[in-house]
Amino acid sequence: MTRRYDLVIAANRLPVDRVVAADGSTSWGRSPGGLVTAMDSVMRGRDGAWVGWAGDPGEAPEPFTEAGMYLRPVPLSEEEVAHYYEGMSNDTLWPIYHDVIVQASFHREWWRAYTTVNRRFAEAAAEVADDGATVWVQDYQLQLVPAMLRELRPDLRIGWFDHIPFPPVELFAQLPWRRPILEGLIGADFLGFQRVADAQNFVRACRQLLRAQTRKDTVTVHRPDGGTHTVRAAAIPISIDFRGLEELARSESVRQRAAELRHQLGDPEVLMLGVDRLDYTKGIRHRLKAYEELLQDGAIAPPQVTLVQVATPSRERVDSYRELRTQIETTVGRINGDHGAIGSPAVHYIHHTQPLEEMAALYLAADVALVTPLRDGMNLVAKEYVTCRWDNGGALVLSEFTGAYHELHQAFVCNPHDVEGLKQTILKAIHTPSKDKARIMRALRRRVADHDVQRWAQRFLDALAAAPGAPQRSARQ
Numbered sequence: 001m002t003r004r005y006d007l008v009i010a011a012n013r014l015p016v017d018r019v020v021a022a023d024g025s026t027s028w029g030r031s032p033g034g035l036v037t038a039m040d041s042v043m044r045g046r047d048g049a050w051v052g053w054a055g056d057p058g059e060a061p062e063p064f065t066e067a068g069m070y071l072r073p074v075p076l077s078e079e080e081v082a083h084y085y086e087g088m089s090n091d092t093l094w095p096i097y098h099d100v101i102v103q104a105s106f107h108r109e110w111w112r113a114y115t116t117v118n119r120r121f122a123e124a125a126a127e128v129a130d131d132g133a134t135v136w137v138q139d140y141q142l143q144l145v146p147a148m149l150r151e152l153r154p155d156l157r158i159g160w161f162d163h164i165p166f167p168p169v170e171l172f173a174q175l176p177w178r179r180p181i182l183e184g185l186i187g188a189d190f191l192g193f194q195r196v197a198d199a200q201n202f203v204r205a206c207r208q209l210l211r212a213q214t215r216k217d218t219v220t221v222h223r224p225d226g227g228t229h230t231v232r233a234a235a236i237p238i239s240i241d242f243r244g245l246e247e248l249a250r251s252e253s254v255r256q257r258a259a260e261l262r263h264q265l266g267d268p269e270v271l272m273l274g275v276d277r278l279d280y281t282k283g284i285r286h287r288l289k290a291y292e293e294l295l296q297d298g299a300i301a302p303p304q305v306t307l308v309q310v311a312t313p314s315r316e317r318v319d320s321y322r323e324l325r326t327q328i329e330t331t332v333g334r335i336n337g338d339h340g341a342i343g344s345p346a347v348h349y350i351h352h353t354q355p356l357e358e359m360a361a362l363y364l365a366a367d368v369a370l371v372t373p374l375r376d377g378m379n380l381v382a383k384e385y386v387t388c389r390w391d392n393g394g395a396l397v398l399s400e401f402t403g404a405y406h407e408l409h410q411a412f413v414c415n416p417h418d419v420e421g422l423k424q425t426i427l428k429a430i431h432t433p434s435k436d437k438a439r440i441m442r443a444l445r446r447r448v449a450d451h452d453v454q455r456w457a458q459r460f461l462d463a464l465a466a467a468p469g470a471p472q473r474s475a476r477q
C-alpha cells in the first residue's frame with residue numbers, strides 16, 4: 001500500500017528534470033526555481049509528497065524520493081501533451097488569462113483531454129494524501145482538480161494558487177467551459193492570487209456567471225447534499241528566495257564574472273538587460289521598438305550603450321510562439337544591421353537557457369533592467385534583479401501590467417504600449433543620479449527581502465488552514 005502524506009503539492013511538473021550523463025545513463029536533478037525552494041522551507045518537519053508530470057510523454061517512471069520528498073509521477077500521452085498542455089493550457093487559457101494579446105483557440109478535444117488529465121492528477125493526489133491532509137494545487141493547468149479531489153476525499157483541506165493573472169469577467173466569459181472551470185476552483189477551501197484585482201475578478205466571475213452568493217472575498221455555493229461550501233479568494237503575491245540568490249550574487253565567482261561580462265561587452269557606460277521566456281506576454285517586441293527608436297533618435301549609441309536580451313526558448317510547438325520568435329529575431333537582426341559595428345552589436349541576443357550563476361552575474365552587471373510585460377502574473381525577473389543588486393546599483397524599468405508593480409512601485413514605471421513614454425522612462429533610468437537610484441534600489445530590495453518566497457508559502461498555508469470551509473484545522477508547521 002502507498003504511504004500517505006500530510007502535505008501534498010500537485011503541479012503540472014515535478015520539481016525534477018531528467019539528466020542524461022555522458023555515458024547515456026539517466027538520473028534526476030532538482031529543477032531550479034522558487035517554488036521548489038519555497039516548498040523546501042514548508043516541507044521541513046512534515047511528510048511531503050509532490051504529484052506532477054515528469055516531462056516525457058508516455059509511461060511514467062515509478063514513484064521515487066528526492067530531496068526528502070516523495071515524488072509521484074503522473075503519466076501524459078503524446079496526444080495529452082498536445083491537447084491538455086500545449087493546446088488547452090497554453091493556446092486557450094494562457095491567452096484568455098493574459099488579456100487576449102493573441103487570440104485564443106477553442107477546441108473541444110483539448111477540453112476533453114484537460115478534463116481527463118485533471119482527473120488523473122486528482123486521483124494521484126487522493127492516493128497519496130493522508131487523512132485530513134493539506135493538498136496545495138498549482139496553477140491554471142489544474143483548475144478542475146480542487147472539485148474533483150473534494151469529491152474523492154471530502155476530508156482534505158484543498159488550496160490552489162494562480163501563478164498567472166485571473167482575467168476580467170468580460171474576457172473569462174469567452175471560454176466555452178467557463179462554468180466547469182469556476183466550479184472546479186470552488187472545490188477548494190482557499191484560492192491564492194498574485195494581485196487583489198485577480199482575486200476580485202474571480203469572485204465577480206462567480207457572481208455573474210454562476211449566480212453564486214458572494215460576500216467580500218468569499219464565494220458560497222450549495223452542495224448536492226443540501227449543505228453549503230465556502231471558498232475564500234485573496235492575494236498572496238509570490239516571491240523569490242532572496243537570501244539564497246543574494247548570497248550567490250555576492251560570491252566571488254559571480255562578482256568576477258559580472259566584471260568580465262562588462263569587459264567582454266566592450267565596457268559600456270550603460271548595459272541594459274532583458275530576461276524573459278520567449279513569450280508574447282513579456283513585451284519583448286515593444287521593448288525592442290523603444291530601444292530601436294532611441295538609437296534612431298541618436299539618444300543612445302553603441303558601444304557606450306548596449307542591450308543584452310536573454311529570450312529563453314518556450315512552447316516552441318505553439319504557432320504564436322514560433323511567429324513571435326521570427327518577429328523578434330528579424331527585429332534584432334535589423335537593429336544590429338542598422339546600428340551595430342564589428343565587435344559592437346547594438347543587441348546581444350541569446351536564445352538558450354543560461355546557468356543560474358550566469359543569470360546572477362548578468363543581473364549584477366546590468367545598469368538598467370527592462371521588465372516590460374504587457375501582462376504578467378508577477379514577474380520574478382524584477383525581484384531577482386533587485387536581489388542581485390546588493391551594491392544598490394542599477395535601475396529597474398517595470399511595466400505597470402505586472403504583479404510585481406504592485407509591490408515595487410518605486411521602480412521606473414512604464415506603460416509598454418506607450419512607446420514614447422517607454423523611451424522617456426528608459427532615458428530617465430539611465431540619467432537619474434546614482435545617489436537617487438541607490439535610494440530607490442534600497443527600497444525595492446527591502447520589499448523583496450521582507451517578502452521572500454518562504455514567507456509567501458507560509459502565508460498561503462496559514463490562509464488555507466484558516467479558510468472558512470470544513471474541516472476546520474489549525475495551521476500546522
Ligand code: GDG
Pocket residue numbers: 032163164238275276277310312352353354355356359376377378379380381384
Ligand atoms: C509564471 C508567471 C510568475 C529565465 N530564463 C532563464 C531563467 N529564467 C528564470 C528567471 C525567472 C523565471 O525563469 C521566469 O519567471 P517569470 O516570473 O519572469 O515568468 P514565467 O515563467 O512566465 O512564470 C509569472 C511566475 O509564474 C511565478 O509565479 O511570476 O508571472 O507567468 O526565475 O530567472 N533561469 C535560468 N536561465 C535562463 O536562461 N537559470
